[in-house]
Amino acid sequence: MxxxxxxxxxxxxxxxxxxxxxxxxxxxxxxxxxxxxxxxxxxxxxxxxxxxxxxxxxxxxxxxxxxxxxxxxxxxxxxxxxxxxxxxxxxxxxxxxxxxxxxxxxxxxxxxxxxxxxxxxxxxxxxxxxxxxxxxxxxxxxxxxxxxxxxxxxxxxxxxxxxxxxxxxxxxxxVLPKDRRDAMIGNLMLFFTGFSRIASEIAGKKIASLEAKTAHVKRMMAMVDDAAQILNNNQADINDIGRMLHEGWQLKRDLTDSVSTPDIDAIYEAGIKAGALGGKLLGAGGGGFILFYATPDRQEAVRKALSKLIEVQFDIDxxxxxxxxxxxxxxxxx
Structure with a gap:
């Protein structure tokens, strides 16, 4: 075996x-x-x-x-x-x-x-x-x-x-100091929306839109550099990661109309209204898990706003x- x-x-x-x-x-x-x-x-x-x-x-x-x-x-x-x-x-x-x-x-x-x-x-x-x-x-x-x-x-x-x-x-x-790494992970909250989807079908529409959305994708790539600099600089405000996630989600959902749905939008807005700084739907879109960035003092409010969803605790493998x-x-x- x-x-x-x-x-x-x-x-x-x-x-x-x-x-x-x-x-x-x-x-x-x-x-x-x-x-x-x-x-x-x-x-x-x-x-x-x-x-x-x-x-x-x-x-x-x-x-x-x-x-x-x-x-x-x-x-x-x-x-x-x-x-x-x-x-x-x-x-x-x-x-x-x-x-x-x-x-x-x-x-x-x-x-x-x-x-x-x-x-x-x-x-x-x-x-x-x-x-x-x-x-x-x-x-x-x-x-x-x-x-x-x-x-x-x-x-x-x-x-x-x-x-x-x-x-x-x-x-x-x-390579991050442990406290920096723990701070980032501690500010992330993962919830299951309850919706599943066929990722390949949604991804096909996204692929078809990439060239038409070149500026979007290039900005999303630039955010990789920005995020790495924030994480590697102990003097930088780590909460900027959350704000960048919000910007990235706006760019991602604009790639194609199949990335999000009215139900997903409602979940995202509820999380933001409860105090999350940002978040994103993971994967190709359409359903699955949604990630929020919320500081510890706002997490209980986010959890209450999304009480119908299953929250998953996690760490880095x-x-x-x-x-x-x-x-x-x-x-x-x-």
Missing amino acids: IISRTPFRVSLFGGGSDYPQWFQQHGGRVLGFAINKYCYISLRHLPPFFEHRHRVVYSKVETINSIDEIQHPAVRHVLREMRVDQGIEIHHDGDLPARSGLGSSSSFTVGLLNAIQALRGRMTTKHYLAREAIRIEQDVIGENVGSQDQIWAAYGGLNRIDFHRDGNFEVSPL SSGSKIVVYEPDGLQQR
Whole structure:
């Protein structure tokens, strides 16, 4: 049995510039962090006592004899790409719901890649996991996804990520004093809106609008530099991060009319009215988790204003995708 644990993520600034359709022309950069909420993938060779050859368990249970029959696109394509030729059983468990703006689909892909490599007795690098997950999601499956989620899933941490026109990327950890880091995290509040959405569909509309909204995306990229300077300067007002989140959300929701909805707008306005300095809907838009920046003296008021929503406590994950159970010597199918 192999079990991989892969974090979800919170993106703060620069979203949109991580789509290859953008950064191959202009370059891109984002700032955010992985969180200590995880996707778990358990994997083993399926013993030869069943009528089916493969079993895949997620929100559905699939029992199939051929990889081509697997309905889950990431599982089907990853197993094909990695030329898995033995019977296999895969279980997925997540700390938070899928389709919620936290990069869960990329965490799944990264975690599955990591687990399969471990089952084969291979150690793998974070760069390989991120690069291969990006390739599979964008080029093989053909989803409308950016390139930041896979990197945070693989690397973990609080990072600035730069995307180059040639397709390469750089991950630069933000090294902060503990009190500065704790102050930022302590001012962030995460709520589940209760709405889920198909991120690829919304992202497709966003991608189509990027060139028409060039000034928006370039300002969102500039906010990455501004935020890094604020976080790294102990004399700077850290609450400017909250004010920048508000500006960034206004820019993001103007990219396409599918980013927000009247219900999302009402939730955001309630949080701001209660005293939050800023916030944003995470991920492509349309639903999922919403993040607010509120100083400790205003958080109870924000919590009361959003009492119908589920709040999730979190911290930064520093390890990225890792193998947490490695017991490779189970019964193998021959």
